Amino acid sequence: MGAESDACLRTTICGIQLRNPTILASGILGTSTALLRRVVRNGAGAVTIKSVSLQVRGGHNNPTVLAFEAGLINAVGYSNPGAAAAARQFADLAEVGAPVIASVIGTEPEDFVRVMEILGGLPFAAFELPLSCPHTPGFGLLAGQGTPEATEKITRAARRATGKPLIIKLSPNVPQLGEIARAAEAAGADAICAVNSLGPGMLIDIETRQPLLDFKVGGVTGPALRPIALRCVFDIYEAVKIPIIGVGGISSGRHAIEMIMAGASAVGIGSGVYYEGIGVFRKVCAEMATWMHEHGCRSVAELVGAAHG
Amino acid sequence: MAELPNVFRVESVQREAEGIATVWLAGDIRYQPGQFIMVWLPRLGEKPYAISYLEGGRFAITVKKRGAFSGALTALRPGQLVGIRGPYGRGFRVQEPPDTPAQMGPRGAIVAGSVGLATVALIKDRWPTMPLLFGARTAAEVHFTRRFPDMQVFTDDGSAGTRGFPTAALPGLLAQGKIDVVYTCGPEAMMVAVFRICEEHHVECQASLERYMKCGIGVCGQCVCDSLLVCKDGPVFPSAALRQMREFGHTALLKDGTRAPVDEFLRGRREPEAPRGKDAIVDDVA
Numbered sequence: 001m002g003a004e005s006d007a008c009l010r011t012t013i014c015g016i017q018l019r020n021p022t023i024l025a026s027g028i029l030g031t032s033t034a035l036l037r038r039v040v041r042n043g044a045g046a047v048t049i050k051s052v053s054l055q056v057r058g059g060h061n062n063p064t065v066l067a068f069e070a071g072l073i074n075a076v077g078y079s080n081p082g083a084a085a086a087a088r089q090f091a092d093l094a095e096v097g098a099p100v101i102a103s104v105i106g107t108e109p110e111d112f113v114r115v116m117e118i119l120g121g122l123p124f125a126a127f128e129l130p131l132s133c134p135h136t137p138g139f140g141l142l143a144g145q146g147t148p149e150a151t152e153k154i155t156r157a158a159r160r161a162t163g164k165p166l167i168i169k170l171s172p173n174v175p176q177l178g179e180i181a182r183a184a185e186a187a188g189a190d191a192i193c194a195v196n197s198l199g200p201g202m203l204i205d206i207e208t209r210q211p212l213l214d215f216k217v218g219g220v221t222g223p224a225l226r227p228i229a230l231r232c233v234f235d236i237y238e239a240v241k242i243p244i245i246g247v248g249g250i251s252s253g254r255h256a257i258e259m260i261m262a263g264a265s266a267v268g269i270g271s272g273v274y275y276e277g278i279g280v281f282r283k284v285c286a287e288m289a290t291w292m293h294e295h296g297c298r299s300v301a302e303l304v305g306a307a308h309g
Numbered sequence: 310m311a312e313l314p315n316v317f318r319v320e321s322v323q324r325e326a327e328g329i330a331t332v333w334l335a336g337d338i339r340y341q342p343g344q345f346i347m348v349w350l351p352r353l354g355e356k357p358y359a360i361s362y363l364e365g366g367r368f369a370i371t372v373k374k375r376g377a378f379s380g381a382l383t384a385l386r387p388g389q390l391v392g393i394r395g396p397y398g399r400g401f402r403v404q405e406p407p408d409t410p411a412q413m414g415p416r417g418a419i420v421a422g423s424v425g426l427a428t429v430a431l432i433k434d435r436w437p438t439m440p441l442l443f444g445a446r447t448a449a450e451v452h453f454t455r456r457f458p459d460m461q462v463f464t465d466d467g468s469a470g471t472r473g474f475p476t477a478a479l480p481g482l483l484a485q486g487k488i489d490v491v492y493t494c495g496p497e498a499m500m501v502a503v504f505r506i507c508e509e510h511h512v513e514c515q516a517s518l519e520r521y522m523k524c525g526i527g528v529c530g531q532c533v534c535d536s537l538l539v540c541k542d543g544p545v546f547p548s549a550a551l552r553q554m555r556e557f558g559h560t561a562l563l564k565d566g567t568r569a570p571v572d573e574f575l576r577g578r579r580e581p582e583a584p585r586g587k588d589a590i591v592d593d594v595a
Contacts, residue, residue: 031530031566038536050530050566058565062355063347065524066394067312076529081567089568207316208390210351274528 003286004043014190025270043282071222099125109157132171159188178239222271237263253287314392343400349392361427422495442475501558
């Protein structure tokens, strides 16, 4: 048994029991059940599928994902096969071997509800609604979803549509983050996922004098995002009582423990797959377990929010 | 760990056959045969290609015109600029048996189809006596005949070389017992046939797979084939992997993530893309 199953790493997030707090973040490797199963075999405590919309979406054109010196920048643009095809492609979800979270996107509240209905027959452990993408017209921030009012409206509609745990994913960009988190909590969210990618940002190639991403701008993730994500989680922890999944630049056990001390009960890993390969989940778990044993720490719960006075 | 495109200047563009051209770029690149590079044309897109020629101070890709992007590549002019990320992925495992003089190389054979010949060409450059079976639809598509004079050519219509598929000659070649490994790149149906023949003859096969590529660096999951990533675990897969791959020869994810028959993916590749913007190709401003 690997470090990912060390008893000290067990955690619970809105009723979902995880063998460890590492969760594959949405948009990374979440394109097929076989790939999700591989991620679980590499140590992830839970996984998230690539976001699904009602209609099929081709997304933005290449270049869509680039690695720069402080992280990744992406403008994938929510390419996905649409809810009906996604339901078929994830029909063998039970084979994944760990809880699977469905990331659901939409423009209007009813879009989210319809996607949740179509995916509702599959054994997803929870629904995650990213109301926070910074680079896709019609979705997230570009659809005005990053306000307390819109967050409350969409969360309320989604709450009525499912009895499964509901996770609302927030943007690091907005100043009134605590307010948005409280709006989600008041509307019935079971957990907050923080944060989505930062930005949008831009990179320019100086030889061709052109923006590098075809969409010109994209969300920033990885090391550049980590201190911002930590601060966001710290603020949200003070604002709400529901648990938090902390995401942003985590690729080591120390990063994960920091995030948990800021207030997260579980941690999302995305860009870490680029830095450490799919083995990043087991690596983070092993480093966490080592630190916890050295410090006489018997459970993740002991560390959640430890940085708050 | 920045992996942003490096910009190279086009040295020349050489017509190889109907709709097929070689784009020569000035500069050096470290590359193993079978790896891929992401080729970027500002405002037109970015797609994976193999390096078809590798010399000191210059290298080339050989491109078949399929849509707006590949069309723009074949229409490049000297002095224009192209962005390159990579090389990425695992190429062919070309190992020389320890008890064989190095110049003899591995006891290999090559089977290529269409512009897949570009992907395996560097292996033939390194070991010129290695048998090479090449298939094209018609004589108009046949290329690299002067580069590889001993190449066995097959065409679907018999307009050049032998009528039929290159796989027809493979069982006879393997039956002689002088081949330990077959390197292949071409239409997936051809590679499936090559793999099956290799299995029947207990010969190792290494196939270079193509899937829709976005990040190229193992994070987006777009190029998934079963649980393997073509960009990171491949693009060249050995027999041990091919045996496990249920999607090999069957299904692939389209750009939008829809799982479709692999033929539909390959057909879709050829459809013209909507042209975007103007002056999409950037002239060297230096």
